[in-house]
Amino acid sequence: MKSLLLKSLAVLLVLGFTKPEEVQQFQGKAVYFSKATLELGRFGARMSEAQKKQIKARLKNRLEKEYVLNFNKKESFFEEEEKIDAISGATDSWGKNFSQGDQYKNIQDNELIQSQEFYGKRFLVKDQLQKITWKIEKESKKIGNYLCFKATASIPTNELTWYDFSWNDLRKAEVKKDSLGNDIQPEIEMTKVEAWYTPQIPVSHGPGEYWGLPGLILEVSAGNRVMLCSKVIINPKEKIEIEAPDKGKEITKLAYQEVIREKMIEMRNNRGRRIR
Template sequence: MKTIFFKTFFVLIFLFFNSAVLFAQGFQGKAYYFSKTTMDMSRFGGGRQLNEQQKKEMETRMKQWLERTYVLTFNKEESIFVEDEKLEAPVGGRGPSMWGSSFSPGPQYKNLKTNIFLQDQEFFGKQFLIKEVMQPLEWKMGTESKQIGQYTCFKASASKPSTEINWTRTSRSERDNNAEKKTDSTKTSNVASTNEEPKEEEIEMIEIEAWYTPMIPVSQGPGEYWGLPGLILEVSAGNTSMLCSKIVMNPQEKTKIEAPDKGKIVTKKEYNEIINEKMDEFRNNRGRGDNGRSRG
């Protein structure tokens, strides 16, 4: 009984001390994360089935932007999540392709006071500023706990609409052809009803699992994640996972947390539409090139 009392007492003292440090003037922390995204390499076969050797070669080429290291610099109200360029090394002696680097997320800024999310993003030489009002996730607080480094963490889960790019999406020309075929078949069919309402496109939801520590009582986290009673040290969402490897509290060299302000302002949805258009262009150009070679 005495052991439990003293453990609880020391935890409360620790949390009180941490809270006092957080409210001190000029408080800042840095958390380092390793991010890994898994992807089905067979999607990049261009309609052809890739063998295991080809899949491994594709994984090697794409590893540089599927496995990355980030730094989250945070205070009580603001945070900036950027790639740790010092740890970015070329794969096979070559730098990242423009295609790969264009799909890497730029610096992500969150302001808990104004509820503003900003992402500084360059895409094929054009500068964009993704701007969104931060919508809180409906976190379900779990009772499970685990240790990440020296921090006791608790589990929370939520679901949200996917904002990821659909890599299996067909090109616009293919979609138009499919739509024409569907229209022709509908005209010749006596089954279809003219009073039928068009079906709404299903929204893909992704499940999120996060681990946060009340030992650092700030409502921050990597990327777009936030809203828990402690810093998020680990998060898994869809095919991407991020794990904190190191935390530095009140570093000697402070980083100025600034909101990005350059580029064409777009929403996340508008930005994804721009990417989809570029993907259509890329596929169509590649298709014309293949047709030209086949005719030759």
């Protein structure tokens, strides 16, 4: 902890002797590779290894993604690099309904603006940044040329995946009652997060919902997904322009979740009527 404080102090001293205009112009670009493990649950036990391999191949675009984070001292813009499906030769249109859209964060103003498209409708989600209470750990390691330090946190799972959907989430959200007829409050699921940040890049940005550490976050493990930075460019020759998305119906994260939930209930009910 003492060495961490000394390193953080060194960063502050460097910034203290840097001209204000130089700090303002500081910017960079980070490329992240994201990989998730496929969770088949009880259905996986009934499948052969060949069937599992086939499913993994078909879901490759959802399990493996590449992102770009552009940043300066106070703002960042995070977007996915779209890939063509290796099997069908098309983009994943169904998965796109529940994937993370272009995301703008302003840590100075505590502002999140995220562009989401859901069944042909465009939404502009505006909210506060996800609050994260980080615990700085003692471990350190090198990621590329950067010395990184470990931080951990526990975050409500629903807050990390508010743009996503699963039928299991819908079942959990339905109101249940006890023997006396009182509503049973669903248990809040938490996700343990492990992040590695480097004070050598003195910004509080990170990929996705993650931010708030004394250095750029280069690696994040949360649930079944790992996100690792593969390349960083500091102060590129070509100036990076960071602009917030501005198209779509303005809505909060909570209201956007309700839109998804209502649409999926409608689909489920319509499917049931067709079956009957």
